[in-house]
Amino acid sequence: MASQQMLKFVTVERGMPEKREADVRREDFKEIYAEYADAKAKEQSSRCSQCGVPYCQTHCPLHNNIPDWLRLTAEGRLREAYEVSQATNTFPEICGRICPQDRLCEGNCVIEQSGHGTVTIGAVEKYITDTAWEEGWVLPIAPAQERTESVGIIGAGPGGLAAADVLRRAGVQVTVYDRYDRAGGLLTYGIPGFKLEKDVVMRRNKQLELGGITFELNCTVGEDISFEDIRARHDAVIIATGVYKSREIEAPGVGAQGLVRAIDFLTASNRKSFGDAVPEFDDGTLNAEGKRVVVIGGGDTAMDCVRTSVRQGATSVKCLYRRDRANMPGSQREVQNAEEEGVVFEWLSAPKGFVGDPVTGVMVQKMRLGAPDATGRQAPEVIEGADYVEEADIVIMALGFEPEDLPALWDQPELPVTRWGTIKAAFTTGETDLEGVYAVGDIVRGASLVVWAIRDGRDCAEAILQKLDAGAQIAAE
Structure with missing residues (x-):
């Protein structure tokens, strides 16, 4: 009987949740997709072919156990589906909203x-x-038994919070230090509400806090507390700061009023929503509002x-990108959403400089794709x-982000970094050359x-627990 619930992809077509009309959704910051109804979720889950591989x-x-929780959903066993999903993913409700599924699982x-x-x-x-x-x-979180060991985590973004969750479930005492006044990192202040409504993040933050995780917010390492003090307080330290330094451009007119960094623009917008x-x-x-963007x-x-x-409420919005649509690194789904909302994309276009102060225009040079570069992508000419x-x-x-100079900011010249400025840490464990110091997420990967x-974060927490x-065990012997 249960097997009859699956393999319906031949007769049942793919169906996304209903997307709000562009003219409506562009008026607010609410998420653009409606919720599935129970019957629709079961129907779409039943399309899974339950592949052997x-x-x-x-x-x-x-490595989420996707086929199993799709099958459980199709069979109406939602609580079991949630348990299976939660077993490998600390924040499935967030990944379900913002992961580029078209490049990963669904793709x-x-x-x-x-x-x-x-x-x-x-x-x-x-x-x-x-x-x-x-x-x-x-x-x-309700650990079966409390432990005396403690771990300090610098950065309350997804990597740090995922590590905190795993450690706390094992009974470890966890303190998370973050420079902002709310936990969540880019989930809170970087990603707009139309992709991830903020009550979703705040709800998860509250659950972690109720589970016994201590948050030291408005706390900048190197100013309010030293890195050495954090190391002295804890048995292990995880660096999960992310990368917040915006990549700069060198061109005539840089520094003019009206040129702003993406992180500042998005943070201001999200703060207004709070x-x-x-x-x-x-x-x-x-x-x-009222501007040509x-x-x-x-x-x-x-x-x-x-x-x-x-x-x-911009009067016009244009996006300049130096390659073509096929070579764009962002999600194609997001490009489509933006176009529906009235954004104009100027492909094969790069900034050469800026006119006016305050800025009145961008000097644009048109490009074509030439021979492949070192990564195999066609280089723009x-x-x-x-x-x-x-x-x-x-x-x-919005040219991307680079790591801050943590060894200098934290007065830790021995903190190992790569030639790109990211922290040098062991694959899977996140362990660095400094005793008891680990690093995870963008500060390692870029x-x-x-x-x-x-x-x-999850892998690093497991390594620390081991x-x-x-x-x-050594102490007991």
């Missing part, structure tokens, strides 16, 4: 390859965990900026004589996906 699971950084779905349309894995994942919250199945006082938003510096960059941060600008000026009142630089930060257990 599930590529969706293989291509998920967390490698076997029935997608056979032409039947992928299973809507992300939407089902979101539905399962949202239902778990509504039904009261998501409970505060009701915070944001003077730079109120005075127009970080507000796109040009965003430079082609990643997901650039997509967040263009779609935020639309919602703030300038088309001589094809320059023009794109008018703009505000230019948002700017990457939330799901990889969660994976790193080390603590080994130390306890």
